[in-house]
Amino acid sequence: MNWLVIIYLVSTVLVLLTLTAALALVVRRSIYERTEARHDLRRKSLLGDVLEALDDKDFPSALAARMSALPELSSEVLEELLELIRGDNQRRLLQIAQEAGMREWLHRRLRMGKKVHRRMAADMLRFFDDEDTVAALQRALDDPEEEVRLTATLSLTAIRGGQPMLPILHRFRMRMNSRSLRLRQIFERMSQNDQDAALKVALGDLGDDSLRPLAIEALASTAGEQLALSLVQMAHDPLPSVRRAVISAVGAMASSEASEAVEKALRDEHWEVRVAGIEAARRLDLMDLVPRLTGLVEDKVWTVRLHAAEALGKLGEAGADALRLLSGGGGDEGSRRLAAAVLARRSAR
């Protein structure tokens, strides 16, 4: 066979393949559209029936049987509704789902589905608070996909069955070095359900320093004044990320125990800690710190200067006087301009 024949043969094969693929696409789309339309109709009908059953204490067993026969569709309806409804209605929906065998179906999906289905199952199982589900989610902590492991951990933290969280977290971290911001969600849920465990992580009991700031931030949003003392003690931690998180947390908690720690943070060598200190000083209205904040308007890091100037702008007349002094020639060119800009915005408000 000579080259000419080969070239023409390859070209012909390519064209035929392309045409076949194009035809297949069109046929596939037409089938897809019909299937989707049918699927949509069935979904709407099931959704309507489920919503009706929520108002009926003795829901028809036919509905459970129907859901059991259409687990894929039912899981879509469940996923959609569980996000929207709360309280008694949610409990009733879960009862229907349980009767329809959805929990077992989700367990199977979590074990054997595709990545996207395993993640979805891990997420939905957070609503089923029972031993088998906890065991299934714990098994999912060894899933090959990080996303599934993270979702399973999140679901375990959400289950209010009094799960001991530290071993779960420990196991989870064994297989994951990620710095994902989603880890914050674990601690947000954990600080609601198991504050002691969250505090232990914050204190470093898990032996993973990267998680400590996340636990501290989460505690700040849920914990009361009594925890502030424990947090303030960490303000001298050798890790800047922990110091920053602690100062931000006590600022957010408006803790009266914090002023000394905040003052120290303003002199920290790490600029992120100084910024956290400035924000805390502003939130806590620490007027004593106005002179220190004035000095920070000439900091070597611009972000620190900006936050200091803006904090002064919000600290009443004492802060405004400090800014006037700066803008009138009391500092370098940059701080003069910064102070003048903050003052102008302040007066515009």
Add this chain to the structure above:
Amino acid sequence: MIDMELTFERFAIGVATVIIAIGLLQNALYTIQIMLAAISLRRNPPLKRTGALWERNATVAPPISLLVPAYNEERSIVESVRSLLALLYPNSEVIVVNDGSTDGTLNALTAGFGLLPDARPEEPGLPHKAIRGLLSTPDEPRLLVVDKENAGKGDALNCAINFARAPIICVIDADSILERDALLRAVEPFIDDPERTVAVGATVRVANGCVVQHGHVIDVQLPRKMLALFQTIEYLRSFLMARLAWSQVGALTIVSGAFGLFRRDVVIDAGGYSTQTVGEDLELVIRLHRLMRDRGQEYRITFIPEPVCWTEVPENLRNLGRQRTRWQRGALETFFMHIDMMVKPKRYGRIGTVSFINMLLIDVISPIAEVLGYLLVPLFWWMGLLSIDYLFAFLSLTFAYGVAISAGALILEELELRRFPKISDLLRLVVAAVLENFGYRQLHNMWRVRGTWQFLRGKRSWGHLSRKGFIRPQPAPEAPAA
């Protein structure tokens, strides 16, 4: 005399062989790209429901500053800014930079939002031309308008970066349209890997033909004009195939200037946008690679296909020619600015090897080789040096492969994303994928050769590009009076 003829014949066969080899290499590259893109899409299918996306990302999404450089956008700027302010995202601000517009862009913004003079402090991070004024409004504290002297898109963006307060910046063209959940989708790499992710690119699609209302695409339709339809295919190839593929192997060198997300601190460390090239988006990404590799820091520059930005493409040859000539010039300027990265593969890894060899082949050599092929192969045949059989065989293979590659991109789109609503759309795109090989492809290469010529002559300007505007929904006809 016979010796001379023999030498010329050998020369002609040599030239033809080189051109064919380049064509084959290019096609091999496209085949690899399509396979990599398919793997990527299979592994990470997009999350379909916006509600689920919100639940997953809203509480952990970092703040974003949307930066919008605007030059003579009087007609659409207010609507564009309103749609950006209405995006589904928990924490964002919009900074519009009026880059010395000569029309009423600033007046439209001032009147549209009731803007008043402001004095937001500026970080002295990146250099730019003088600012004439800052404007904002207490009614919409998330909006800041910067009015400055004209100096081009890169300069305007540098200025906006200085004013941005969020750790992530999103660069968007004033005439582009983002889908409502685009930011929530595009930010995912910054959530999943916040320390290493420095830039994220997303898909840009052709908006010609689509119906736009209040700054949102409400009805996806294909362009009516063939030229825009060819570009729809091109955009599919470029975004869904090439960028996804290079992102998959960590060799992505471009994040579109129409829609891209960056870590602000790293962009400032890299020196911001260059004002020395018309390909500032490509150049910035390559400089980010250089910076991170010089620092020896682990990093990711990635592309995700699902967040969609809609843009209007030129519908006449004159404007399209200008645009493509400029793109080619930008690519060459960037390539030669950073050519040292190619000869240091140890230091610059895949960027120095895969990406730069790809640029060398696709941007530098291919346009010239293809145009030379179209001219020389028939010439050699006319001179009796090449057989007509081989000439047609070569052409048939080239076109068959071109169609197959475009169809491949279309298959990826249809299997994983399915954004074209009608079956007839698919058929029209298949027809366009065939037709673009006869005329459009050759013209495109001519523009690229023109761009190469302008680069060699050292031309710098952007050139003017007029736009037609999006299709608005027709108001319902009034009922005739009884």
